Amino acid sequence: MAERAILGFLQNNEQIPDSGQFSAEHNLDHDQVKNVIRRLQGFRYIDAQDITRKTWVLTEEGKKYAAQGSPEVQLFLAVPEEGSISAVELKKKLGDSIDSFAWKYAKENKWVEMEKKQVSRKVQHVDDVVQALLLHIQDGKEIDEAGIVFLKGRKNLIEQMKWNGYSSIKKGPNYAPERKMVSTDLTRENLQNWKELEFKEYNFNAKGAPVEAGLLHPLLKVRKQFKDIFVQMGFEEMPTNNFVESSFWNFDALFQPQQHPARDSHDTFFLKAPCTTRTLPEDYVERVKRVHESGGYGSRGYNCDWKREEANKNLLRTHTTAVSSRMLHALAQKPFVPKKYFSIDRVFRNEAVDRTHLAEFHQMEGLICDRGLTLGDLIGVLKDFFSRLGMSKLRFKPAYNPYTEPSMEIFSYHEKLDKWVEIGNSGMFRPEMLLPMGLPEDVRVIAWGLGLERPTMILYGIDNIRDLFGHKVDLGLIKRNPICRIGI
Numbered sequence: 001m002a003e004r005a006i007l008g009f010l011q012n013n014e015q016i017p018d019s020g021q022f023s024a025e026h027n028l029d030h031d032q033v034k035n036v037i038r039r040l041q042g043f044r045y046i047d048a049q050d051i052t053r054k055t056w057v058l059t060e061e062g063k064k065y066a067a068q069g070s071p072e073v074q075l076f077l078a079v080p081e082e083g084s085i086s087a088v089e090l091k092k093k094l095g096d097s098i099d100s101f102a103w104k105y106a107k108e109n110k111w112v113e114m115e116k117k118q119v120s121r122k123v124q125h126v127d128d129v130v131q132a133l134l135l136h137i138q139d140g141k142e143i144d145e146a147g148i149v150f151l152k153g154r155k156n157l158i159e160q161m162k163w164n165g166y167s168s169i170k171k172g173p174n175y176a177p178e179r180k181m182v183s184t185d186l187t188r189e190n191l192q193n194w195k196e197l198e199f200k201e202y203n204f205n206a207k208g209a210p211v212e213a214g215l216l217h218p219l220l221k222v223r224k225q226f227k228d229i230f231v232q233m234g235f236e237e238m239p240t241n242n243f244v245e246s247s248f249w250n251f252d253a254l255f256q257p258q259q260h261p262a263r264d265s266h267d268t269f270f271l272k273a274p275c276t277t278r279t280l281p282e283d284y285v286e287r288v289k290r291v292h293e294s295g296g297y298g299s300r301g302y303n304c305d306w307k308r309e310e311a312n313k314n315l316l317r318t319h320t321t322a323v324s325s326r327m328l329h330a331l332a333q334k335p336f337v338p339k340k341y342f343s344i345d346r347v348f349r350n351e352a353v354d355r356t357h358l359a360e361f362h363q364m365e366g367l368i369c370d371r372g373l374t375l376g377d378l379i380g381v382l383k384d385f386f387s388r389l390g391m392s393k394l395r396f397k398p399a400y401n402p403y404t405e406p407s408m409e410i411f412s413y414h415e416k417l418d419k420w421v422e423i424g425n426s427g428m429f430r431p432e433m434l435l436p437m438g439l440p441e442d443v444r445v446i447a448w449g450l451g452l453e454r455p456t457m458i459l460y461g462i463d464n465i466r467d468l469f470g471h472k473v474d475l476g477l478i479k480r481n482p483i484c485r486i487g488i
């Protein structure tokens with residue numbers, strides 16, 4: 001309706017000087033008129049100037065008087081044309097809606113007088129100037145300065161407001177008395193009738209609709225990066241899909257004594273159901289039992305009882321080295337071929353959760369088995385692996401693992417933090433682990449395990465592990481985080 005009014009008006013008139021005035025004169029809502037002007041301007045049907053100015057509007061009280069008349073006039077009308085009315089009666093008649101100013105103004109204007117508490121008229125006709133001025137303002141019409149001063153002199157009837165609208169609204173280059181509907185889509189029908197239709201022009205500045213797509217979690221992104229490096233270096237991925245493992249493969253096969261503190265429920269999550277494993281390779285179990293109890297293969301063993309029940313207990317794997325022990329055992333069942341294996345997957349530890357520890361995290365595991373490998377090979381492979389990640393300063397510190405000898409902790413120099421940080425653990429698997437499996441005596445296995453979260457946090461400046469992993473991760477992080485936007 002507003003659109004037709006504006007375009008129609010401009011057909012016969014040079015311009016619309018003011019959108020507010022136009023709205024009032026045509027009984028249109030000014031906000032709606034403004035929207036239409038904005039739209040028509042977009043289509044270049046019209047040109048218009050934005051304007052802001054201060055304007056007077058009615059307060060709640062002002063609106064009341066505009067509707068009912070000023071209080072002094074209401075008072076005047078309540079007094080009979082002839083005779084008089086008692087002040088008490090008059091008050092009753094007017095009720096609470098009229099304040100004490102009504103009497104003051106009616107008396108000042110010499111409209112009424114009071115004698116012996118009886119009120120009578122002094123004139124027979126009065127004009128309600130206040131109401132007339134208020135109605136003018138309500139209709140959006142201009143009133144002169146004197147009128148404003150007069151109303152402002154009265155209590156709280158009008159207030160100033162910022163007003164915005166349009167001025168000098170004129171025909172634009174695309175003006176037509178009626179807006180043609182333009183086609184916006186290249187549908188089959190539109191293309192068939194393209195000659196009759198007018199198409200909306202392309203807006204090359206418009207933003208495209210955001211594309212909603214699946215995004216990788218930062219950890220998965222970094223996992224992919226590590227995976228690629230392993231693959232480039234000729235490693236094969238080990239199958240890591242079972243989180244539940246038996247103590248046998250997680251500990252015993254790795255020559256980890258049954259009394260080792262890591263096998264306590266304070267450190268490891270044991271399963272309630274099923275609480276024990278169903279099958280183990282019996283002949284191998286026998287050899288593992290023997291190496292623990294009395295040694296062999298040049299070892300003295302631990303010289304204490306080895307219990308099958310302890311080995312049968314199911315747990316959530318505490319390291320991916322459990323996967324390596326299964327893989328190496330499987331490898332030993334066939335004629336030996338050298339292998340390079342890796343895995344990146346979840347492990348679980350019964351840890352107190354804090355800013356840098358979670359009860360579950362990811363480990364990257366790598367191993368190479370071949371004849372003639374030395375500690376020098378291990379150091380060389382690790383240097384190669386980390387330099388591909390841009391971490392070329394490495395240091396190794398002697399360490400202890402039940403399943404490796406020698407063992408080394410790996411430290412990397414962190415440029416931003418300006419200090420050496422521990423990033424992993426490594427070593428050469430012990431003969432007590434490899435020989436019971438059936439691997440040839442001259443085969444050596446070099447291996448290492450690294451956390452995935454620690455380097456991810458260091459690389460991307462995340463200081464709370466719970467922001468990276470677990471139920472508190474904000475999905476927004478996945479959408480916004482730059483690690484997630486680099487292509488994969």
Ligand SMILES: N[C@@H](Cc1ccccc1)C(=O)O
Nearest residue numbers: 319321425426427447448449
């Ligand atoms: N399993 C060790 C890492 C490791 C793997 C292989 C050899 C030596 C160490 C850990 O969890 O920290």
